[in-house]
Amino acid sequence: MSIVVRTLSDQTYEIVRRRILTGAMSPGTAVRQDSIAGELGVSKIPLREALSRLEQDGLLQSYPNRGYVVRPASTDEAAEVFALRLKLEPAAAADAAVKASPEDHALAETALSALEEEMGKPEGDHITRNRAFHMALVRPGGHVTGQLVERLQILSERYVRIHLEPFGRNERASREHREILDAWKAGDAATVEALLVEHIQGTLADLEQQLST
Amino acid sequence: MSIVVRTLSDQTYEIVRRRILTGAMSPGTAVRQDSIAGELGVSKIPLREALSRLEQDGLLQSYPNRGYVVRPASTDEAAEVFALRLKLEPAAAADAAVKASPEDHALAETALSALEEEMGKPEGDHITRNRAFHMALVRPGGHVTGQLVERLQILSERYVRIHLEPFGRNERASREHREILDAWKAGDAATVEALLVEHIQGTLADLEQQLST
DNA sequence: CGCGAGAATATGGTATACGCAACTAGCGGG
DNA sequence: CCCGCTAGTTGCGTATACCATATTCTCGCG
Numbered sequence: 001m002s003i004v005v006r007t008l009s010d011q012t013y014e015i016v017r018r019r020i021l022t023g024a025m026s027p028g029t030a031v032r033q034d035s036i037a038g039e040l041g042v043s044k045i046p047l048r049e050a051l052s053r054l055e056q057d058g059l060l061q062s063y064p065n066r067g068y069v070v071r072p073a074s075t076d077e078a079a080e081v082f083a084l085r086l087k088l089e090p091a092a093a094a095d096a097a098v099k100a101s102p103e104d105h106a107l108a109e110t111a112l113s114a115l116e117e118e119m120g121k122p123e124g125d126h127i128t129r130n131r132a133f134h135m136a137l138v139r140p141g142g143h144v145t146g147q148l149v150e151r152l153q154i155l156s157e158r159y160v161r162i163h164l165e166p167f168g169r170n171e172r173a174s175r176e177h178r179e180i181l182d183a184w185k186a187g188d189a190a191t192v193e194a195l196l197v198e199h200i201q202g203t204l205a206d207l208e209q210q211l212s213t
Numbered sequence: 214m215s216i217v218v219r220t221l222s223d224q225t226y227e228i229v230r231r232r233i234l235t236g237a238m239s240p241g242t243a244v245r246q247d248s249i250a251g252e253l254g255v256s257k258i259p260l261r262e263a264l265s266r267l268e269q270d271g272l273l274q275s276y277p278n279r280g281y282v283v284r285p286a287s288t289d290e291a292a293e294v295f296a297l298r299l300k301l302e303p304a305a306a307a308d309a310a311v312k313a314s315p316e317d318h319a320l321a322e323t324a325l326s327a328l329e330e331e332m333g334k335p336e337g338d339h340i341t342r343n344r345a346f347h348m349a350l351v352r353p354g355g356h357v358t359g360q361l362v363e364r365l366q367i368l369s370e371r372y373v374r375i376h377l378e379p380f381g382r383n384e385r386a387s388r389e390h391r392e393i394l395d396a397w398k399a400g401d402a403a404t405v406e407a408l409l410v411e412h413i414q415g416t417l418a419d420l421e422q423q424l425s426t
Numbered sequence: 427c428g429c430g431a432g433a434a435t436a437t438g439g440t441a442t443a444c445g446c447a448a449c450t451a452g453c454g455g456g
Numbered sequence: 457c458c459c460g461c462t463a464g465t466t467g468c469g470t471a472t473a474c475c476a477t478a479t480t481c482t483c484g485c486g
Contacts, residue, residue, distance in 0.1 A: 007277055007469065009265070033437070043471045045258060048438090052222070052262045056269050058357060064220055065437060065478050080355045087300065142293045144271060144368060148361055155357065220438065246468070256440050261469090278447045278468060 012042055013050035020059045020070055021157050031060065031068040057154055075211055078159045082204045085152045089138065090196040092149055093180075094189035096141030105185050108136040112181050119174065127161055133177065137184055137192075160203065163210040172202065225255055226263035233272045233283055234370050244273065244281040270367055288424055291372045295417045298365045302351065303409035305362055306393075307402035309354030318398050321349040325394055332387065340374055346390065350397055350405075373416065376423040385415065 016036070019025045037047045051068050054060040060068045100108075115129035131153050139146045176199045183191040229249070232238045250260040264281050267273040273281045313321075328342035344366050352359045389412045396404040 009469085044438095045261065045470060048258060049262060049265045052265055053269060056266060056360075058360060066480095067437060076355075077357065080357050084301075084358060084361065087304075088297075091300075142289075144290065144293050144297060144365075147269075147271060148297065148364070151361070152357075222438085257469095258439065279449090280468060 007046070008042055009046040009049040009053075012040060012046045013053050015040060016050050017054060017057070017059065017154070020054070021154075021161050023162055025070050027070050027072040029070050030066075031070070033067065057151060059154070059158075073158050073162070078156070078207065078211075081152055081155045081159075082200065082207075085149070085156060086197060086200055086204075088145070088152065089134070089149050089200065090193040092141050092145045093137040093184065093196050094193035095145075096138050097184040097187050097189050097192045100140040100184070100187075104136070104140045108133070108181060108184065111136040112177055115177070116174065127157060131157060137180070137196075159207055163207055164203070173199070176202070220259070221255055222259040222262040222266075225253060225259045226266050228253060229263050230267060230270070230272065230367070233267070234367075234374050236375055238283050240283050240285040242283050243279075244283070246280060270364060272367070272371075286371050286375070291369070291420065291424075294365055294368045294372075295413065295420075298362070298369060299410060299413055299417075301358070301365065302347070302362050302413065303406040305354050305358045306350040306397065306409050307406035308358075309351055310397040310400050310402050310405045313353040313397070313400075317349070317353045321346070321394060321397065324349040325390055328390070329387065340370060344370060350393070350409075372420055376420055377416070386412070389415070 016025075025031070031051060033044065033047060033051075037044055040047070051060060051062075055062050055068065059071055061071045062068045096104075111129070111133040115126060115133045118126040118129045131150075134153060135146065135150055138149045176195060180192060180195045180199060183195060229238075238244075244264060246257065246260060246264075250257055253260070264273060264275075268275050268281065272284055274284045275281045309317075324342070324346040328339060328346050331339040331342045344363075347366060348359065348363055351362045389408060393405060393408045393412060396408060
């Protein structure tokens with residue numbers, strides 16, 4: 001199915017990204033290239049490629065001759081990211097719902113199954129699966145749109161992971177996922193868009209509630 | 214002013230990007246890492262970092278163990294990119310108009326002057342200046358928004374450069390730039406948004422006319 | 427107590443080597 | 457005659473070693 005062979009750069013990218021998203025590398029910390037490379041057992045080329053990609057993702061910032069620093073997270077940025085998601089993602093998914101092929105339907109169904117399975121486990125990484133599901137809804141609509149939405153999801157993941165994961169996702173989100181996928185597979189663009197707006201706003205509301213405490 | 218010290222990776226990135234945008238490296242051509250590195254007089258690390266960034270920009274595509282290929286341009290993609298620009302850029306500029314500081318005003322004014330100056334020269338690179346001006350209007354609004362819009366501009370630049378540059382930009386675009394900047398500096402968000410929609414649609418219309426011939 | 431010169435550190439970059447995947451070409455068999 | 461296998465070749469991905477330079481730290485001196 002998906003690409004099995006991934007380069008070391010790809011794997012390094014994902015490992016470091018996870019560290020940032022989970023807060024294992026907290027905002028403001030400088031990235032020590034030698035130590036991370038040694039720790040992961042890779043050399044500078046794949047490591048630097050990974051860092052370069054993370055900078056474009058907005059998770060790192062580079063200062064010439066001083067290296068990379070983990071970009072701070074802020075409530076302002078969270079608001080910006082969610083506003084952009086609301087502007088792009090529902091419409092993109094609605095558009096994709098019309099264009100999706102049977103294989104796309106199968107992929108989305110698989111993604112949701114994987115997510116639901118992971119929701120059961122207490123230590124499961126359901127946030128990654130959640131992103132995969134959301135992306136499956138958007139991808140058939142267009143390559144560029146998909147890339148932009150994915151980037152926003154990566155950024156929003158920081159906030160969701162930090163503030164919402166500890167409490168476990170509520171049942172509402174699961175129910176909504178099912179409804180969204182059903183409308184999506186039926187090609188019902190308007191319903192997909194409406195449900196997704198609601199769904200993202202729901203996540204945002206949960207987030208704001210946590211942030212305000 | 215802008216950062217003076219730029220890494221070799223940055224410079225390599227810009228050189229290769231320009232080659233792709235101008236069509237010097239046409240879609241479908243494989244990127245021969247050794248030859249390009251030799252030609253530019255850089256080693257693999259900066260070259261590969263540049264290619265990695267260009268892949269995220271959507272200008273290259275990598276196939277593991279087979280290297281990078283210049284991504285094809287298509288009318289479909291052009292339509293997608295312009296639809297996204299219309300969805301994001303006018304609102305972003307309108308938002309930025311409200312937030313912009315006096316320094317931001319000065320930067321935008323400078324960017325427009327630079328653009329107009331370049332418009333006079335027949336061989337001038339006014340497309341790069343055009344992007345800089347558009348970005349100056351958006352940047353004060355938010356970091357993430359700015360990055361997304363910039364990415365869309367880079368992609369749209371391919372089509373503008375190939376299909377519109379040979380004919381020189383018309384007078385209308387110049388007049389519109391002035392009007393947009395005036396409204397922007399006045400903080401008149403609604404007008405900025407309306408004018409920018411019109412402006413982008415105008416470019417798109419020119420493009421479609423060229424593509425249909 | 428402040429400051430400046432040198433030491434220590436880390437980044438950015440080069441050169442080189444090597445394994446391995448993927449393309450190519452030629453050879454042999456059905 | 458064509459197909460499939462095999463050997464050679466190309467070029468990517470990665471590692472290692474090394475250097476130059478910019479930054480940071482330290483420590484002694486005024």
